[in-house]
Amino acid sequence: MWRVTLKELLAHRFRLALTALAIMLGVGFVAGTFMFTDTIDLSFDELFAQATSDIDVVVRADTAFIASGPGTTGETQRIPESLLPKVRGVEGVADAQGFVQGYAQLVDEHGEAVAPQGPPTLGVSWIPGELSALSLREGRRPEHDGEVAIDARTAKEHGFEVGERATVLSLGPPEEFEVVGIAGFGSADNLGGSTLAIFETETAQRVLDAEGEFDSITVGAVEGVAPPKLRERIAAIVPKDVEVATATRVAQEQAGAVKEALGFLNTALLVFAGVALFVGAFIIYNTFNILVTQRSRELALLRTLGASARQVTAVVVGEALLVGVLASGIGIGAGALMSYGLRALLDAFGDAAQLLIAEREGSAISASLVLAWAGHGVYLAAGSNAAGLEHRAAHVLQWHAIGWAKERGARTWDQFGIADARGRVELGALDGQDRGSPDMERLEAAARRDPLDGVYRFKKGWGGQVVRFMPAYDRVFFRPAYWLWRRRRSDA
Numbered sequence: 001m002w003r004v005t006l007k008e009l010l011a012h013r014f015r016l017a018l019t020a021l022a023i024m025l026g027v028g029f030v031a032g033t034f035m036f037t038d039t040i041d042l043s044f045d046e047l048f049a050q051a052t053s054d055i056d057v058v059v060r061a062d063t064a065f066i067a068s069g070p071g072t073t074g075e076t077q078r079i080p081e082s083l084l085p086k087v088r089g090v091e092g093v094a095d096a097q098g099f100v101q102g103y104a105q106l107v108d109e110h111g112e113a114v115a116p117q118g119p120p121t122l123g124v125s126w127i128p129g130e131l132s133a134l135s136l137r138e139g140r141r142p143e144h145d146g147e148v149a150i151d152a153r154t155a156k157e158h159g160f161e162v163g164e165r166a167t168v169l170s171l172g173p174p175e176e177f178e179v180v181g182i183a184g185f186g187s188a189d190n191l192g193g194s195t196l197a198i199f200e201t202e203t204a205q206r207v208l209d210a211e212g213e214f215d216s217i218t219v220g221a222v223e224g225v226a227p228p229k230l231r232e233r234i235a236a237i238v239p240k241d242v243e244v245a246t247a248t249r250v251a252q253e254q255a256g257a258v259k260e261a262l263g264f265l266n267t268a269l270l271v272f273a274g275v276a277l278f279v280g281a282f283i284i285y286n287t288f289n290i291l292v293t294q295r296s297r298e299l300a301l302l303r304t305l306g307a308s309a310r311q312v313t314a315v316v317v318g319e320a321l322l323v324g325v326l327a328s329g330i331g332i333g334a335g336a337l338m339s340y341g342l343r344a345l346l347d348a349f350g351d352a353a354q355l356l357i358a359e360r361e362g363s364a365i366s367a368s369l370v371l372a373w374a375g376h377g378v379y380l381a382a383g384s385n386a387a388g389l390e391h392r393a394a395h396v397l398q399w400h401a402i403g404w405a406k407e408r409g410a411r412t413w414d415q416f417g418i419a420d421a422r423g424r425v426e427l428g429a430l431d432g433q434d435r436g437s438p439d440m441e442r443l444e445a446a447a448r449r450d451p452l453d454g455v456y457r458f459k460k461g462w463g464g465q466v467v468r469f470m471p472a473y474d475r476v477f478f479r480p481a482y483w484l485w486r487r488r489r490s491d492a
Helices: 002-011 013-051 083-088 152-158 201-207 227-235 247-261 263-294 296-304 309-348 386-390 393-407 420-430 438-449 453-460 479-491
Strands: 057-061 066-068 093-099 101-103 105-107 121-125 134-139 147-151 165-169 175-185 195-199 216-221 242-246 353-360 363-373 376-384 412-414
Touching: 013 247, 013 263, 013 309, 057 227, 057 247, 083 093, 083 216, 093 121, 105 195, 121 201, 134 147, 147 152, 147 165, 152 175, 175 195, 195 201, 216 227, 227 242, 242 247, 263 309, 353 393, 363 386, 363 393, 376 386, 376 393, 386 393, 420 438, 438 453
Parallel strands: 121 195, 147 175, 376 412
Antiparallel strands: 057 216, 057 242, 066 353, 093 216, 101 121, 105 165, 134 175, 147 195, 165 175, 353 363, 363 376
C-alpha cells in the first residue's frame, strides 16, 4: 500500500505541494521564533556569567528606577565611596574595587554620535586587577585623566584607533580624550552590543557625575571562603539601604531582566506564527477534503480490487503523514534561516530604530519602539504593565525618546496615531465646526468611550497638534478572521 500512497502523492503533487508549503511556513515561523529568541537568551546568560566569573560578591544600592536605551543607562541610587575601605577590612575579602557606570556616547570621525541598535551607550570605570571583566586587546588601560579605552567592536566598526583623539558626550559638556586602549568584554568584543567608553576610576566618577560615589563595589573572596558566607559578613557592616548580593545572583538578575524585556518580541513573532498555522490548517483541511472527494472513484476501485476499508484509510492517512513529516522537516530548516534573517533585518535598521525599556527593581515595566529617519522622529509603539502605569514610566521613556531622536537630527516628533473618533473630533474643530453642535457632541461621546482615548490624552499632553496624514489600510489575508476582529472591535 505504500507504493500506492507514493503514486497518489505524485499524481496530485501540485495540490500537495501547496499543502506542504502551508505546513512548512507554519512550522518555520514557530521554529524560527524559538531559535531566534533562545539564541539571544543564551547569549545573555553566557555573557553575564562570564562578566562575573571572577567576582564573588557585589555591594550595591537598592535599585530605584531604570530607563534602558542609548543615553538612558538609568536613574539608580549610588553608594558612598567611603564604604570601600570598610568592605576591604572584612575578614575573607581578598580584593574589593569600586565600579562606576553611566551615560557616555562616543562620536566618530565624521561627527556622528555612535548609537547601537538596542543596547545602551555606556561609560564605565576600568576595575584594576582580576575583578575586571574587561580584557585588553590593544594598547593599555586608562591610567590618567584625559584617557579612554574603547570596546573592540565599536573601535572596529567606527574606525577608532589607539593614539587618536575621541569626543565623548556625557551629562556634562562634550570632552576630548586620547584613545589609549582597545578592550574586549571577556572573550566578546563588547557587552551585548553596548558601546563602552572606559575610564580610570576617578575620571569615570567625574565624567559620569558620580564624584565621591560608586554604583557598586565588586568583591573577590579569599580562597576557601564561600560567597554566601562572605555576603553575610559584609551585610553586617553596611547600612540597611545597601544591598549585598552574590555575583551569581546578580548575573541571573541582569540576564533575566534583559530576557523579560525582550519577551514582547517572542510574543509578537509567535502571533504571526499562530496566524500562519491557523490559515495553514484551513488550507490543509480543504485540500485533503477536495482530494478525497475527487478520488472517490479511485478509492472505490481499490475496494473492488480487494483492498479493505482499513487499507484505503491507510493510503489517505499515509499521504498526510508523509507530507506532514517532510514539510515539517523542511520547515525546521526554514525556521533556522528565518532566525538568521530576523537578526539581519534588525541589523539593517542600524541606529534608525531604537527599543527603549524601563525597569524597576530588575523587572521591565514599560517599553517603546521609536524611529528617527530623514529628519523625523516617530513614536511607533509602546506598552506598560500595571507597575509602569503606576510609576508613569511611559513619560520617562517618552522624554528619553525625544532626546534620542533629536540627537539623530529629527526636527519633528510624530506621536503616530490616535483613535479614529477622537481624530474626527479634533480635525472637525480645526475645520471650524462648533464643538457644541449635536454632531460634534455625538463624536465627542464616541471618542470618550474609545479605549484608546487615554492614549490620546497622554500624547496630547506633550503639547503637539493633531495632523491629518494619509490613512492606513488593512490588507486582509483571511476574511473570516478579519470579520471577527472588526466585529469584536465595534462591540468594544
